[in-house]
Amino acid sequence: MKILAIGSHPDDIEYGCGGTLIRFAEQGHEVYLFVATCGNFGGSPEIRKQEQLNAAEIIGAKEVIFGDYIDTQVPMNQELIQRLENEINRIKPDLIFTHYPDDTHQDHRNLSTCAKSATRFVKDFLFFEGPTTQNFNPNIYVDVEEVITKKQALLSAHYSQVEKTNIKDVAITRFMESTASFRGIKGRVKFAEGFVAVRYFLDIPDNKPADIEVPEKFEELIAKEIKEVKKDNFTKQTKVKQKTF
Ligand SMILES: [Zn+2]
Numbered sequence: 001m002k003i004l005a006i007g008s009h010p011d012d013i014e015y016g017c018g019g020t021l022i023r024f025a026e027q028g029h030e031v032y033l034f035v036a037t038c039g040n041f042g043g044s045p046e047i048r049k050q051e052q053l054n055a056a057e058i059i060g061a062k063e064v065i066f067g068d069y070i071d072t073q074v075p076m077n078q079e080l081i082q083r084l085e086n087e088i089n090r091i092k093p094d095l096i097f098t099h100y101p102d103d104t105h106q107d108h109r110n111l112s113t114c115a116k117s118a119t120r121f122v123k124d125f126l127f128f129e130g131p132t133t134q135n136f137n138p139n140i141y142v143d144v145e146e147v148i149t150k151k152q153a154l155l156s157a158h159y160s161q162v163e164k165t166n167i168k169d170v171a172i173t174r175f176m177e178s179t180a181s182f183r184g185i186k187g188r189v190k191f192a193e194g195f196v197a198v199r200y201f202l203d204i205p206d207n208k209p210a211d212i213e214v215p216e217k218f219e220e221l222i223a224k225e226i227k228e229v230k231k232d233n234f235t236k237q238t239k240v241k242q243k244t245f
Pocket residue numbers: 008009012105108
């Protein structure tokens with residue numbers, strides 16, 4: 001499978017779906033990241049770009065695409081929709097993650113809206129949460145207990161941002177762990193990531209015993225039976241009342 005995660009700033013994707021992406025990459029799936037800005041409002045863009053690349057390496061991502069939009073000025077326009085569509089047409093992802101649309105940060109809101117248009121032909125499309133998300137009520141969960149330490153490392157990789165939470169002595173890693181713990185409790189596991197699905201197709205696994213084949217004569221019998229049922233339906237007298245005018 002190919003997975004594309006779309007975030008506004010370095011560390012948004014890691015916070016929202018980093019554990020899930022680690023799990024996908026560990027299973028051999030291809031993970032791509034689209035990061036719209038370099039977060040120049042929150043620090044040096046060069047440093048933040050490097051931190052993003054370091055985090056992507058921990059995830060095991062195949063590629064990071066930097067949108068190079070200006071931090072706090074991510075637009076909601078046709079140009080960004082087209083930009084995302086071009087990446088989707090090139091990568092052909094099976095599953096896409098992005099910000100939940102109800103968010104106090106305009107970059108998150110605008111990117112979410114653009115992504116919703118750009119992903120309209122992609123089968124599976126999920127919203128993730130962040131510290132500024134509002135009214136988020138997940139309906140899809142991923143157990144991230146086994147990768148929670150790696151997820152901590154993802155956020156620590158964004159070294160310049162760890163303490164920038166606007167709450168004294170509370171680092172982003174603690175935000176993340178509290179969220180993962182809360183979502184975990186809701187899903188009855190220790191740590192989880194929660195998502196809201198725009199579309200999500202259930203995979204129905206093959207549960208047939210592997211070594212049983214239907215012999216040809218059975219197939220003939222089944223075909224005959226189907227024919228007789230059809231004939232029966234045509235000739236049988238039903239007790240259903242008919243109303244005639
Ligand atoms: Zn952000």
